[in-house]
Amino acid sequence: MDFPVSFHILGKTVLAHPLFEALGMFIGMRYYFYLKRKSKEKVSFNTSAAVLIGATAGALLGSKLIGNLENPYTLFESFDMKRIWTNNTIVGGLAFGLIGVELAKKIVNHKExxxxxxxxxxxxxxxxxxxxxxxxxxxxxxYGLPTKSIFGMHLGDQYLRHPVSLYEIAFLIVLWIYLKLIQNKRKYPSGFVFQLFMLSYFTFRFFLDFIKPRVELIGNLGTIQLVCICVIIYYIYKIKNTQT
Known part of the structure; x- marks a missing residue:
């Protein structure tokens, strides 16, 4: 396989990453609305709209902010709007999307x-x-750091590297199965599955970033790992309170 993979669509060459990113958001949203229609828990239009706006605004801001702060030295060396706009990370999107949702819920006084x-x-x-x-x-x-393990793959240069994207996909599939089992038991309070997802995902990302290139800011931790620590602490506190 030659990297980067691209597709020819309507006479234009489109890279795989933005194409799959857009496809993921579209399919994810369609799946969400499908589940929402089937759900017995009905939320008012005002609450749904506020939560959606809060999540979208927070995720957009957070993904850009944390994405650019992954290498703050480069950010402050020269101002490049294109680079700033294209730097994204799901960790920042999830963390700040959470903040956006919580603020929106406070505005509309929705506690559930x-x-x-x-x-x-x-x-x-x-x-x-x-x-x-x-x-x-x-x-x-x-991409991942060079490795001599059996999982190493050529991703476009002369090194065998950790295919960290595949690791994440495998982790999410296993987590999906586990969370479905938890959800089907129906003996946990509302919000517990989401809390467990956030705690699990951010814990995974904290350790995964040790095998990814990163700028070390505090000790040997990068920006994403520092954000992960904050979210992990928050959700340990939330889950502890949920169980008491």
Whole structure:
């Protein structure tokens, strides 16, 4: 396979990453609305709209902010609007999307959890997006460090590298099965599945980034890992309170 993989659509060459990213968001949203129609828990239009706006605004801001702060030294060396706009990370999107949702819920005075319904559409969107990351190889910053393990793959240069996108896809598939089993038991409070997803995903990303190129800011931790620590602490506190 030659990296980066591209497709010819309507006479134009389109890279796999933005194509799969857009496809993931579209399919994820369609799956979410399908689940919402089937759900017995009805939320008012005002609440749904506020949560959607809060999540979208927070995710957009967070993905750009944390994406650019992954290498703050490069960011401050020269101002490049195109680079700033194209730097994204799902970690920042999830973390700040959460903040956006919580602020929106406070504005409309909605206290119940709204997260469980979005868990599996979100995981599906990430899985599809990560296929695009893998097909891009080393040409965007979603690749792994060189390795001599049996999992090493050539991703566009002379090194065998950790295919971290494939690791993430495998993790999400296993997590999907586990969370479905939890959800089917129906003995946990509303919001618990979402909390468990966030805790599991951010814990996974914290460790995964040790085998990805990163700029070390505090100790040997990068920006994404520092964000992960904050979210992990928050959700340990939330889940502990849920169980008491």
């Amino acid at each position: 959890s709204t997260g469980d319904l979005i868990v599996f559409p979100l995981m599906l969107a990430i899985i599809i997006g990560r296929i695009g990351c893998f097909l891009t190889g080393i040409y965007e910053e979603t």
